[in-house]
Amino acid sequence: MRPLISFALSCALMALSASARADLYSDVNRLIQSGQWDKAQQQVDQRLKTAPTDPQMRLLLSRIQDAQGQTQAAMDTLQALTQSFPELAEPHNNLAVLLARENRHADALASLQAAIQARPDYAMALENMGDVYAALASMSYGKALQITPNQRRIQVKQLSIDQMLKAAP
Numbered sequence: 001m002r003p004l005i006s007f008a009l010s011c012a013l014m015a016l017s018a019s020a021r022a023d024l025y026s027d028v029n030r031l032i033q034s035g036q037w038d039k040a041q042q043q044v045d046q047r048l049k050t051a052p053t054d055p056q057m058r059l060l061l062s063r064i065q066d067a068q069g070q071t072q073a074a075m076d077t078l079q080a081l082t083q084s085f086p087e088l089a090e091p092h093n094n095l096a097v098l099l100a101r102e103n104r105h106a107d108a109l110a111s112l113q114a115a116i117q118a119r120p121d122y123a124m125a126l127e128n129m130g131d132v133y134a135a136l137a138s139m140s141y142g143k144a145l146q147i148t149p150n151q152r153r154i155q156v157k158q159l160s161i162d163q164m165l166k167a168a169p
Contacts, residue, residue, distance in 0.1 A: 024043065024047060025056055025057070025060070027043060028040050028043050028044060028057070028060050029060070031043070032060065032063055032064060032067070035067075037064055037067060037068055040060070040064050041061075041064050044057055044060055044061045044064060048061070053084060055081060055084070055085050055088060055091070058077055058080075058081050058091075059078075059081065059090060059091060059094070061077055062074040062075075062077040062078045062081070062091075062094060063094075065077060066098065071098060071101075071102070074098060075095060075098050075099070078091050078094055078095040078098070079095060082095060082111070082114065086114070086118070087118050088118060089115040089116070089118040089119035089122045089125060090115070092111045092112065092114040092115035092118065092125070093111070093112065093115040093122065093124060093125040093128060095111045096108040096109075096111035096112045096115065096125070096128055096132070097128060099111060100128070100131070100132050100135065105132050105135060105136050108128075108132050109129065109132055109133075112125050112128055112129040112132065113129075116129070131165070134161055134164060134165055135165065137157075137161050138158060138161045138162055138165065141154050141157050141158035141161065142158060145158060
């Protein structure tokens with residue numbers, strides 16, 4: 001009878017621990033969304049002291065770093081996360097967004113391909129891949145127009161792509 005009680009108690013403690021972590025992630029997300037970077041950073045740092053490999057908390061850390069203008073630190077955090085957990089799609093996708101923002105489109109595409117390989121139904125990564133290809137198309141049309149500036153067909157294509165990219169939130 002005693003082992004059964006011990007097992008039940010262990011299960012209950014594990015459930016409480018998981019619930020507490022879920023609350024912590026929610027709290028940090030709320031702090032991030034409200035722009036309370038220092039408080040969010042404190043909670044992230046505290047969690048990472050006890051669980052330095054926690055992928056969800058490391059992902060939140062990268063969001064804080066990026067929001068505070070520490071883009072390279074955010075990319076480093078995400079790069080390390082993709083190496084530790086290559087099967088997780090979101091770190092690959094988020095790294096790709098930062099790379100694309102720096103016009104590192106080839107690197108962004110590689111990260112997006114890794115995200116889609118990890119999770120083929122990841123709509124956000126697929127959308128981001130389309131955005132990267134559209135940015136590359138716009139750049140190509142721009143270069144073509146430098147060579148043949150009066151080419152109406154190319155002008156129309158570039159205008160269409162640029163309007164689409166501007167319409168995206």
